[in-house]
Amino acid sequence: MNAMNMRDEPLVYELSREGRIGCSLPRSDVPSKEIPLEIARSELDLPELDELTVVRHFTRLSQKNFSIDTEFYPLGSCTMKYNPKANEVVASNPGWKNLHPLVGEEYAQGAIELLWRLQEGLREVGGFAAASLQPAAGAHGELSGVLMIHAALKERGETKRKKMLIPDSAHGTNPASCTMAGFTTQTIPSGLDGGVDMEALRAALDDTIAGIMITNPNTLGLFEKNIEDICRLVHEAGGFVYGDGANMNALTGVFKPGRSGIDVMHFNLHKTFSTPHGGGGPGAGMVAANETLAPYLPGPIAVKADSVYRLEMPAKSIGRVKAFHGNFGVLVRAYCYLLMTGSDGLRQVAENAVLNANYLKSLLEKVYPVPYKRHCMHEFVAKGAIADTVHTLDIAKRLIDYGFHPPTIYFPLIVQEALMIEPTETESKETLDLFAEAMKRIAEEASKNPELLHDAPHIAPVARLDEVMAARYPILCYRG
Amino acid sequence: MSFVPHTDPERAAMLKGIGVSSIEDLFSDIPEHLRIEGLALPGAVSEIEAIDEVETLADRNVQTKDMDWFLGAGAYYGYIPAVVPALAGRGEFLTAYTPYQPEVSQGTLQAIFEYQSMTAKLLGMSVVNASHYDGATALAEAVLMAWKAKEGRNRIFLPKDLHPEYSQVIATYCTSFDIEFIRYEGDPAQAPIDERTAAIIIAYPGFSGEMYPISKASEKAHEKGALCIVQADPLMCAIFKSPGEQGADIVTAEGQCLGNPLNFGGPYLGMMGTTDALIRRMPGRIVGQTKDKFGKRGFVLTLSTREQHIRREKAVSNICSNQGLSMLQTCIYLATLGKNGLQEVAKQSYDKAHYAAQLIDIIPGYHVVPKLFFREFLVETPDSATKIVEALNKKSIMPGLALSHYYPERANELLICVTEMNTKAQIEKLASALKEAVK
Amino acid sequence: MAIDKNARYLESHEYAKPEGELMVIGISDHAQAELGDVVFVELPNVGKELDKGVVFGTIESVKAASDLYMPISGKVVEVNEEVKNDPSLVNKDCYGSGWLIKVAPTKLSEFESLLDAESYGTSIGEV
Structure with missing residues (x-):
């Protein structure tokens, strides 16, 4: 934290000096060829930097970030757990990095075998019939899944089923994915216990529903106790059940979603399977399905026949959702993690993620009200309503001064002033104790000296930024 | 190894703090009959064993350096300066989340801003976003964007000469919507667009390598009230006129060739500008x-009301993540090579490709198809291209993509790509091997 | 919160206010306060005919976006270009310089069915 780079760092354009270059090529050994004048480029406005300037610039930029490697990062619903360094070692192997996606399958047997092993491993974790590793992210997996439902309904001739039910605690990607698949959405409210309101669900079921998208545990960090009934009712009404696996970190080795009646589901490999978030991506979003929907999976998927590995389109596949073979480099990392954790380790992951969340909840709930009085799973939602003049945002910003990344705030939308806290299983007891201590001190400051919170963060490369100006008068690239 | 730090006494203390006697009690909300005993997976292995197992698999693949490499077709073997992975791999970049808390994410945010700035200039657009999953999904999203922008128009003109996997991804993305796709051949300025057309897509260059200037086609599109979408090779834009300069409304591109490894197809970099x-x-x-x-300068995520976390079902897309690390690699790549370096990479690729094409075109039975191209060109072959590829593979040459991979009926066509990585000697060896292959 | 007595309202906080033959349409003081700093407004083109209840545009703050609903049927005759360039006018003067569009009403009787200032005040919890 104190090492954070507080100095202003110029933009690459401001560091540019005409004539510099950061990397040189061998001299060309072929004749030069003219570019037809009418289509030749006259100028190219890129910066010119030497190599050391590049190194210092990006090193300094990196030091302006909080990261898992440097700080506790309890972002709810994001599963910011430790990303093992072994994953990075294997992912940088030239056998992957220099492997072209269009070489013949005989030249890529190691890669296709890795896809197959990971696919089968994840299928087992979820309890499904088949899986595809094509989606590049969780939202991409969702889109794939709802398109699979769309295709299955179309094949049945049930074209009037256009409505997808979505609990009010769902991530925004759920309704957005439905729109992209041509479905409309209907919101289902949460009941008093934080789960789906079963009466509201029953009332919404008719012959126009395509299905429901359900996140379990939901974004309140609560297990959907009625999951079997929800699936049964939706199936009886002729719909499908989509499982959003964003929170699978709570359940690995404890519960298989496929057994509870979920038809199709995605996992976020950058959450549960600990591939790095990379400041926003790339992720990877396996999508898996039961026997009914498996033929519609996006392809190609890996198959094994007589110890030869091939890539194949599933029988009724919705098609390709991206070019080539998924975010392969991310999949290599996830496979390494799966090997290292194994069946026993995956259960420990879920157990300790749940232990850590409940422990932290027990430390905080006397000061920060927790609206649902149940054991939580891997995360919990508390309220930042601790003093009249203080908002959740102020608490979040003050945490930065204590050297902690803020939790997710103002989500889920159904809890006012929400603080959504996910410690993950890789954090130690003393880190959780220190975080709780900081949260309690902030609560004291909130009543004694609220200005301290309003003006926070005090120790960061920049103070609170003017987001209104950024949106009103957008400056989206360098204007030199 | 589950990377959990707790000792047994700590775990006991935590359970006591919570007020339960066992971890199992915390799972009481899960119906008992749904709780499982274990997974049918191997047990945990050590780091040494895991690395060994993954590396054994890696060793079973053929790498670009094992052969003289002329295969591209949407994924390009280019040089990645050492600083690129060294800097992009720093833990502070690698293990940060999406920069929703700007005060502690200025590193990621400024890098995105610099990427946006450099690529906007490269593509000639006002704005470039922080990236899509890959070039194919960026193009598919551009189609949906144009279709929604041109309410009441449902025709999209699509070149026949487009990467087949891109066409497939567009089809998947648009499956639920009433969009009529019309495939056109040749010069996009000749495509019969009309008042029902929402957009024309131009491949710059096409899958065969052939390219056409864009200006006339974009003017015609605008006259008809349609949008002009260009799918570009971003490296080509270093020495050829940018799509923006030629009137494009939306540009998409695959940014892998700008500093990202082949990685068997991903993660790559979907670029989009408008x-x-x-x-x-x-x-x-x-x-x-x-x-x-x-008054200190800083950077924030902005115009977020377009996005799913705010607009939900009315969002312009469901996309949530970006290809952060791939984008960062490209940002560092562009900063390192800079104006002169990038033009040099592009010009060497262009020169070498034309040297190769010239040698190949004079071999009896071979014919180079595109008239104007950058670094990749389709060649008509006197014999089955698959057979030629097999023959050359035996000489440790990967001569390109036999088009029958995508189009079984196009047996005698080979797509050859030459980059800055190829030497004159390799090119000459390729030409003589092609000649020998059909003797 | 200010409630312009000359205007009538929808429960979704849009107002219509007679100005000669025309109706001026905007959002209420309560709505702008709830929304916070307005950063963007998207408005229809002049000449567009819109029925009561349809969406005629959107108004955005940093973290929220709301659709704008027509309080009265009509043809758009003028769009506030100034507010497009400086959306803060909606926050500063929503009933004055922060108006959004002017329409020539096609069903003037609809005006009577809108909430008057008093009923609107009640609907937003102000007495």
């Missing part, structure tokens, strides 16, 4: 410059 007029319809994250209360 004009001021269409900014608020563009999907994907965007970073903007602003100030803090002391």
